[in-house]
Amino acid sequence: MTMKIALIYPPTCDPTAPYLAVPMLTGFLRAHGVQVVPIDANVEAYDELLRPEPLTEIRDRIEQRLAKLDKRPYLGHVEQLAYTALWQARGEAHAVPAGIAKAVATLRDKERFFIPKHYSRAVATIEAALRAISAAYTPLQLDFTAYRTPFCLTTPEEIIADAASERDPFDHYVTRTLVPRLRAEKVQVIGLSVCFPGQLQPAFAFAHKIKKHLPEVHITAGGPGITQLMIRLSGRALQRALGPLDSAVVFEGEHSLLALVEALDAGTPLRRLTNVVLRDALLGARYVPAHGMEDLKQLPAPDFDGLPLAKYFAPMLTLPYDPTRGCYWGKCTFCHYGLAEVGTAKYREREVETMVSHLRALAQKYDTRYFYLSQDSVAPKTLLKLAQGLIDAELQLRWATDLKPENYLTRERAQTLRQAGAVACALGVESASPRVLKLIDKGAPVQTVREVIGRLAESDIAVEAMCFTDFPTETGPEALETLHFLGELREQVALFIVGQFGLTHGALVAQDPAAFGLREIWQLDGDELGTGLFFAELVPGKSGREKERVEAALDRLSASWQLRHYPWAGALSTAHTVYYYDRFGRDVFRKLADLYRREPKGDTLATSRVGTAVAHFSLEQAALAADREREIWRTLVYDKRHVSRTAYRELAESAPILAPHPQRYQFAAGELPVAGPGPRKVLGRRPSGAANSLR
Numbered sequence: 147m148t149m150k151i152a153l154i155y156p157p158t159c160d161p162t163a164p165y166l167a168v169p170m171l172t173g174f175l176r177a178h179g180v181q182v183v184p185i186d187a188n189v190e191a192y193d194e195l196l197r198p199e200p201l202t203e204i205r206d207r208i209e210q211r212l213a214k215l216d217k218r219p220y221l222g223h224v225e226q227l228a229y230t231a232l233w234q235a236r237g238e239a240h241a242v243p244a245g246i247a248k249a250v251a252t253l254r255d256k257e258r259f260f261i262p263k264h265y266s267r268a269v270a271t272i273e274a275a276l277r278a279i280s281a282a283y284t285p286l287q288l289d290f291t292a293y294r295t296p297f298c299l300t301t302p303e304e305i306i307a308d309a310a311s312e313r314d315p316f317d318h319y320v321t322r323t324l325v326p327r328l329r330a331e332k333v334q335v336i337g338l339s340v341c342f343p344g345q346l347q348p349a350f351a352f353a354h355k356i357k358k359h360l361p362e363v364h365i366t367a368g369g370p371g372i373t374q375l376m377i378r379l380s381g382r383a384l385q386r387a388l389g390p391l392d393s394a395v396v397f398e399g400e401h402s403l404l405a406l407v408e409a410l411d412a413g414t415p416l417r418r419l420t421n422v423v424l425r426d427a428l429l430g431a432r433y434v435p436a437h438g439m440e441d442l443k444q445l446p447a448p449d450f451d452g453l454p455l456a457k458y459f460a461p462m463l464t465l466p467y468d469p470t471r472g473c474y475w476g477k478c479t480f481c482h483y484g485l486a487e488v489g490t491a492k493y494r495e496r497e498v499e500t501m502v503s504h505l506r507a508l509a510q511k512y513d514t515r516y517f518y519l520s521q522d523s524v525a526p527k528t529l530l531k532l533a534q535g536l537i538d539a540e541l542q543l544r545w546a547t548d549l550k551p552e553n554y555l556t557r558e559r560a561q562t563l564r565q566a567g568a569v570a571c572a573l574g575v576e577s578a579s580p581r582v583l584k585l586i587d588k589g590a591p592v593q594t595v596r597e598v599i600g601r602l603a604e605s606d607i608a609v610e611a612m613c614f615t616d617f618p619t620e621t622g623p624e625a626l627e628t629l630h631f632l633g634e635l636r637e638q639v640a641l642f643i644v645g646q647f648g649l650t651h652g653a654l655v656a657q658d659p660a661a662f663g664l665r666e667i668w669q670l671d672g673d674e675l676g677t678g679l680f681f682a683e684l685v686p687g688k689s690g691r692e693k694e695r696v697e698a699a700l701d702r703l704s705a706s707w708q709l710r711h712y713p714w715a716g717a718l719s720t721a722h723t724v725y726y727y728d729r730f731g732r733d734v735f736r737k738l739a740d741l742y743r744r745e746p747k748g749d750t751l752a753t754s755r756v757g758t759a760v761a762h763f764s765l766e767q768a769a770l771a772a773d774r775e776r777e778i779w780r781t782l783v784y785d786k787r788h789v790s791r792t793a794y795r796e797l798a799e800s801a802p803i804l805a806p807h808p809q810r811y812q813f814a815a816g817e818l819p820v821a822g823p824g825p826r827k828v829l830g831r832r833p834s835g836a837a838n839s840l841r
Contacts, residue, residue, distance in 0.1 A: 149411035150181040150327055151335040155651050156349045157316055158293045159342060160713040161189040161459045162253075163721040166520045167369055167465040169448035174400040180407055183331050184452045187352070191319040193457045196250055196275055198243045198319070204275075205239040207282040208232050216762040223778075223801035226763075226771035228284050232812070233765055233819050237279030238274035241751050241815040245271045254436040256461040260729055262738060269714050272752045274815055279315050288315065291712055296779075299346055299677045300670075300789055302386050309351035320352055325359045335364045335407055337395075337685075340371035343677070353390040364410055366422075368395035368403065373485050376423050376433075378651055378676050384423065385430035387675055394423040397438025397485045398471075400445060438485060442471050442494040442798040447504040450512060464721035465508055466520035469501045469532055470494060473522040475550055477587045478576075479662070480617065482652030483522055489654060490522050497526070502535040509543060515567075516724065519547035523574070524555045533566035546570040546608075546724050551590045551598040560605040569727050570608035570640065572719045573599065578631035579624035582617050585662060594633065599638050608640035608732035610718045615696060616647040618655065618683055619663035622692025629699045634707055640732045643718050644700055649679045671788040680783060708738035756814040758822060764807040765819050774801050 153168045153175075165187060172184045194200065212232050215221065220231055249260075249271035256263040273289075280288045287294040295313075297304045311317040328336065336356060338349045349372075353365050373396045379387050388394060393416070395402045402421045407415050416424055420436035448467065455463055472491035473483070483490050495502075509515055519529075524547060536543060549555075549571045563571075577583050578592050590598075602609045611632060615625040631643050649655060655662045659681065667681040688696070710716030715726045716735050726734050778797045784790055811819040 147179045147181075147408070147411050149335060149407050150183065150331065150333045151175065151337055151407055152183040152185055152331065152333040153337045153339060154185045154187050154324075154352065155339050155341075156345050156352050157188045157191050157725065158288060158290060158344050158348060159188045159225065160290055160720065161192045162713050163458055163460060163464040164189075164450060164453055164455070164466065166448060166468060169450045169453070169466075170445070170468070171337070171399060171403060172452070173449035174768040175404060175407070176449055180404070182452070183328075184449075185324070185327075185331060186427050186453050186457075187319070187324060189457050189459070190323070190454060191316050192459075193250075193454075194319050194323065195279070195315060196272060197244055198247055201239075201243040201246055201275055201278065204278050204282045205243060208236060208239045209383060210280065211282070211284075212236070216545065220770065220806070221763055221804040223771055223774060223798040223803075226768040226804055227775060228765060229761075230283040230765065230768045230771065233279045233761060233768075233813065235278045236759075236819070237813040237815040237817065239278040239281070240757055240813075242271055242278055244277040245751050246275055249275075250459065251632060253459045254461055259461040259725070260414045262741070263625060265715065268709065269748055270816070273711070274751055280825075283315050286313070286315070287794065289711070291342075293347050295347075296794070297789070297791065299675050300672060301674045305347060305350045305389060307353060308347055309354045312554055314351055316348060316351070316765070317355070320355045321359070324352070325356060328356065328360060333363060335366065335410060336360075337403060338365070338367040338372075340367055342371055345369075346677075347374065350389055350391075353643060357390045357789050364392045365390065366393040366395060366403070366406060367391050368399040370483075370485055373397055374482070374650075374652065375675060375677070377487055380429075380432070382430035383674060385425055386434070388431055390421065396421050396423060396433060398440045398491070400440050413509055422450055439492055439494065440471070442468070442496050443500070445496075447508060449506075454510065460721050460725070462516055462721075462725065463512060463514040464516040464518055464724065465512060466518045467501075467508065467513060468521050468526060469496055469506060469519055470521045470524045474525040475523060475589060477589065478574075479585065479587050479654040480576075480614075480647060481654075482650040482656075486652065488652045488657060493522075493525070495525075495528055498531045498535050501532050502539050502541070505536070506539060509541065515543045516721070517543055517545040518719070518721070518724075519545055520580070521548070523548055525548050526550070526552050526559075530559055533563050533568070536566040537562070541567070543567040544569050544724070544728050546572070546719065548572045548574070548612075548719065550574055550588075551595045553594055553598070555598050555601060557601045557604065559833070560601045560607060563602075564605040564607050568607050569724050570610060570719075571602055571731070572610040572612055573612045575613045575628075575631075575642075577613060577615075577617065577620070577624070578628040579620065582620050584623055585619070596631075596635065599635055603638035603640075603732065606732060608727045609638060611635075611639050611642040612645075612718065613642060614645040614647050616687070618647070618681070618687070619685070620647075620687045621716055622688045622696060625688070625692075626699055629696070629703050633703055633706075634837040636736070637733075640727065641707060641709070641716065641718055641723065641735055647679050651676070668787055672790040672793070678783075678789075705743075706736060706739055708735045708742060749773070751815045756812055758810055758812050760808050760810050761819075762806050762808050763804050764809065765811060767804055767807070771801070 168184050172182045176181050249268040252264050252268035280286050340349045400717045420434045424432040426432045472493040474493040476490050544567050551573050599609050659667050665682045665684045669676050708716050713720040715722035812822045814818045
């Protein structure tokens with residue numbers, strides 16, 4: 147076969163380790179004779195952006211935008227939002243260029259990485275850099291899990307607008323680095339792997355720019371993010387959703403992508419391909435549905451050759467591996483995960499002998515002993531068989547995975563997992579309210595969860611508890627049951643997360659809303675791609691005061707752990723967290739919380755400074771626009787149930803304007819601007835990492 151394909155993993159995601167999708171497709175396609183150029187554009191783009199020169203340009207961009215706003219005779223609502231964002235990031239924008247190189251180097255250094263003070267400063271510096279980038283491109287909100295603008299993904303036109311160079315911080319990487327590389331490689335097909343919602347806008351932006359420079363190349367996209375978007379649409383709406391893409395692959399992609407590449411190579415018609423979305427002269431766009439799940443036993447191991455393994459922001463290499471696919475339970479009513487129309491994909495397993503052989507080969511080839519067993523949820527019985535296989539093979543690996551708490555996990559079996567190299571297990575606890583658990587259909591009573599946590603912890607395995615509140619009809623006392631449960635198991639739980647329930651199209655809750663106490667669910671008129679889904683309960687589960695009590699209890703609980711945002715050490719299921727467990731033990735993040743209570747936290751930038759400047763508008767008054775913005779979106783979502791720039795503008799233009807009121811302010815990294823001169827009166831600080839990392 148003469149065809150060459152570039153497989154691209156776009157931002158924005160965890161840059162500390164490779165993700166599984168591109169290596170799995172790479173291994174499969176290479177096994178079938180296809181030339182593959184794998185590109186982790188996520189880590190490459192961040193590696194290029196988080197450097198002194200680009201961040202100096204970010205600082206200058208912030209200053210230029212502020213200077214332009216200062217010349218205005220007044221500030222409207224949107225300008226007040228921008229003015230506030232720019233000023234709040236001003237101190238960080240001035241600090242991070244001098245400290246970013248040291249911060250990134252620390253994350254890759256096998257000694258400084260494990261010194262909490264150095265690690266904290268590195269993380270603080272990189273997060274400050276992301277805030278500065280977001281402000282420079284405001285109203286963008288950018289981090290390692292999300293890429294958001296107010297109208298992001300609502301229409302194809304909004305996607306194109308957000309892809310413009312002046313609104314896209316990744317534009318330089320795409321046009322100056324990626325496109326020349328693709329041209330030099332002479333690829334004929336480009337596949338964008340979109341696994342998470344936060345990758346959708348960058349992926350479409352990449353496709354627009356690549357198509358502009360390489361119009362002859364066939365661009366396709368696939369993965370859970372694309373699948374869950376495309377299968378909701380049909381006809382002209384599906385055609386518009388394709389945007390710059392020539393095609394899209396839905397559901398699991400190995401054989402569908404291979405068939406697409408073979409057809410392009412042979413010059414045969416594409417219309418008969420299954421699970422490949424194509425434009426259609428009569429219908430707009432369509433795809434021929436077919437069985438969308440691979441036989442995992444027939445798939446080769448992931449192939450990481452060609453990925454920039456030295457660029458990941460970590461001192462060691464952690465590789466993902468999929469011993470199974472799908473979820474063996476598959477009944478949780480809140481869940482829509484993976485490549486399935488509803489719920490989760492059918493459960494499949496590799497042979498245990500194959501798993502052990504693959505892990506041995508990957509460990510030797512890439513000189514690592516760290517792995518994350520990456521799947522929806524592995525059956526405990528299978529995990530025990532794998533563990534025994536690793537013990538018998540005398541492989542000294544270190545690994546982590548996700549698990550459903552089951553009584554099968556006895557004390558002896560937990561010890562077997564530990565002996566086989568298990569460092570951490572993230573458990574789907576979800577809730578500690580029996581009534582809510584029954585609605586979720588988790589199949590694990592609270593007492594079972596409690597016992598499994600204890601058994602794993604006694605075996606020196608770090609137990610991470612994954613929970614959430616606000617499932618439909620959950621009351622305040624029921625939410626507090628979950629927090630009290632975590633507090634009671636403080637000594638056994640290594641880390642936890644308490645998220646908030648969000649409704650997705652493929653969840654069983656969305657298929658039968660009345661059965662879960664929902665009065666209605668709706669999409670917003672004007673949201674063509676349907677990325678937002680909202681609901682109203684028949685009887686609201688919590689009052690405003692109860693919600694405040696839950697938040698306060700969560701803050702108190704969080705103080706017992708050193709929690710951080712994903713993907714840092716102190717977040718669940720991350721490479722950095724596993725390294726800290728392996729070095730310091732499963733209780734490291736409770737010990738760090740105790741340390742920081744006795745000593746200054748140390749989450750300061752690698753370098754910082756205080757500056758002063760005159761703001762031509764009152765920052766205190768401009769900051770009030772944030773409350774008005776929340777009210778505008780509440781009106782659009784819940785009252786008008788419509789989203790468009792016209793509707794937004796009508797509400798924004800009714801907000802008060804801000805007249806000039808010059809005043810000097812001090813600004814410093816990590817703090818909100820303070821009025822000066824004179825004693826520094828701090829107007830506010832950024833939210834603490836603990837509560838922010840959970841919500």
